[in-house]
Amino acid sequence: MTDTKTLTTELPDGAALRPALRMPVVVAQGLAIGGGVFTAVSAFLAWTYSSSFPGDLTINGYPGGLQWLTLTAGVLTALMGVLAAVPGLRVLAPGNPGNATLLFAVGGVAVTWFTLIAIAVQLHGLVNLTSGGWIAGVASLVALVGTLGLPRAPGATTCAPTRAEWLQTLGGGAGLLAVGYLLHVTDNGASGLVMAGAGVVLIARLCIVLSRYTGPTPTLRAAKRLPVALDVVLMVVMLAIALEVFAYGVDTPYGQLFVGFLAVLCFGFWALSQSGLLRRATEVFDRNRAVAAVLGFLTAAAFVFVQQSDADAALGVNVLIFAATALGLNVVVGLAGLLDLGYVAFLGVGAYAAALVSGAVTSSVHATFPFWAAALTGAAVSGIFGVLLGAPTLRVRGDYLAIVTLGFGEIFRIVVSNLDGVSGPNVTGGPNGIVNIPDLSILGFNLGNPHTILGATIGRFANYFWLMLIIMAIIMLVFSRAADSRIGRAWVAIREDETAATAMGINGFRFKLLAFALGASLAGLAGTVMAHVNFSVVPDPFVFAGPVPPNSAFLLAAVVIGGMGTVSGPIVGATLFYLLQQKLTFLQSNELLIFGVALILFMRLRPEGIIASKSRKLEFHEAEEAPAAQLSTAGA
């Protein structure tokens, strides 16, 4: 009550529904569509004189590097602008096409101006920009101005940002960038950091203002069912696009391109969800779950055909290992609500167990298990360690458990670096680890040997990518089935209220232990493949926090950022994390700092994670959802 009151007194009448810039609707539509086209065309111009900026943006008539992203954003802005302007096309964008146009335009501005700034910074001065570059910058801004004048959808009644907030955001961002630029031209060492920081803060601030301007994702009534065949075709097309986009992101050869890619991807994703298309897409996948699962698996498998370089396949398999481990952690953190800060140790246990039975010369166990047995060994040993750790520690709750698991993670690393025959029995080879692990051989096929399928060469890492994909599928199946069963409900009940859960007959300790053991063995399973992929297992990577992904802090962050308790959340989170770490090498030593700032801002903006489970969405956005909930109560 009081909230709505303050809102209405704060705002002049009808301000919530007024567009940010007032102009005739036709003018706004014209500017939006024209600006989009203009932006797209400007990508064909030369933006700079020098070809020393990566991607070669000096050619008139053909876009290069980041210009492709500007082109994409411009085309999407224009297309969505048309959908918003023509009432007959409403069915193609059932949500808020106006908002979607705005967000595409913001994506265009982001990538274009990022490119211009990057050119100016990297080549030392604005003089490096040609008139083409300035035209692109102006074009993207024209589209933005137009979209800010589009009429707002009647559903977007949340408290809109005031003019002062717009000015504050844009002025503050521009000011910071100017300071960074001044530092840069005076050759101050901090300039890169200031620029990057300014960029992150500006984007976050802009996102907050934009999210208030656009309002929550529109709720739609379910669309009519399409014939199954059409659904399948739609799914294939969507998955192919997703694969192409993903492969493009993985293949970005320099950091600037990846940043631009991320900008277009994020705003594009947001725009699609505002337009209602994302909702329609999920409906299609939801009603054909089995087919969708198979198609999704095949699409992922096709990755090695789309990206044929061994480096990309290696990246892919490492992403999968990281994601599989994150999914295992999600059992513990997301479902049972137990904070585990030493989880990477279970990945290590699995990797060491597999390495010991791999037949490597450096292994202290002189046995060679076939892969299925090695995988089971890794999972089982890891699960046993989970129980060993859990049995004494799960009797403590909350913060204490986190500290104990943190200790376990460190103990594991220190113990394996000392079991070298000097400080203790020789089991793990100490700091040198177990090296020269032979390639796996499954059904007589050696995964180390490349082979040719359909004219494409499938290299060593691609083989492992497929193997890991199968294991990933198994882990996803185990996770989703366990989560949606009596066991999963017991875990969630313990997370929600342990006292009430035990009063319902749930043996809290036993089920927490089960979560620990299952999570640990899933990580152990991933570890068995990791040992073979990397040729060696050494203690170093299994730390609590470090700059390279498979460590406990990154795993936890991937789960939380991705979305706790969901299947796809940790996978998305882990993928994003791994790629960010791989691609943003130009930040050098500032990487972790920028990363930390980004994490804080992300939690501020979207606390429920990228992929939110239904209940967590409600938990964090109760204020926005409350009217709808009350309505449904009244209706029922």
Add this chain to the structure above:
Amino acid sequence: MTTETTTVPAAAPAAGTPLLEARDVVMRFGGLTAVGGVDLTVNTGEIIGLIGPNGAGKTTFFNCLTGLYVPTEGQVRYQGQILPPTPHKVTQAGMARTFQNIRLFHNMTVLENVLVGRHTRTKVGIVSAILRGPGYHREEADSRAKAMELLEFVGLADKRDMLARNLPYGEQRKLEIARAMASEPGLLLLDEPTAGMNPQETRATEELVFAIRDRGIAVLVIEHDMRFIFNLCDRVAVLVQGKKLVEGDAQTVQSDERVIAAYLGTPMDGAEAGTESTTSTESTEENQ
């Protein structure tokens, strides 16, 4: 489906058989004796009320019965067996409870809450949950059917997919009762089921408790609302300062001077033991 009822442990409610026997239950926290030697028997088919001023030890006694606390002395028998002192085993044995301050699983749906209540009567383990054989599907379908039947019973069937946190207060209480009943108890312990309810809701709860008894489940209820208690209960026990003051039917308890004294305080000479100033307003009205 029709052959099974939700009340397996008390399938034959031969009225008068002792179901719960608490003997000399003492609960001390350090120097404080919260419950000092209370006897209580609940027979099958009975509704027993437990009243007393604030701080009399009612909830502590409840917690002793349900295994949340291990009583310092005394023993609690359910159907002749000594109850194990762990809450989940107590529920397994056939005693389910609700909480004074509602403790639902807020971020689970209404149906899921009741399904969690089915936990002790289902057996699916982790392997079966992952492999999903025919046994899994049978048990899951059975659980869902029984949970839906209970939601029908308390009148929440059409809200099955809402999150528990979004239910209005009175319906949260109902859901808590449905969740407790899902464990197929022989005895249901309700801790202040009408706290914070308006008169209509209180009457509806009264009906609900009678309906629960008609399903063959004995009920032990803590309450402050005297009209509710005296309408409902076959016997009422009064707890004051951790001791049972009096036990009997509504008439006996209502006319007992010590009870009146305990609730209202003795006017002038105040020598009577247990004169607490914790007189709640609704009891004041009731005893005039």
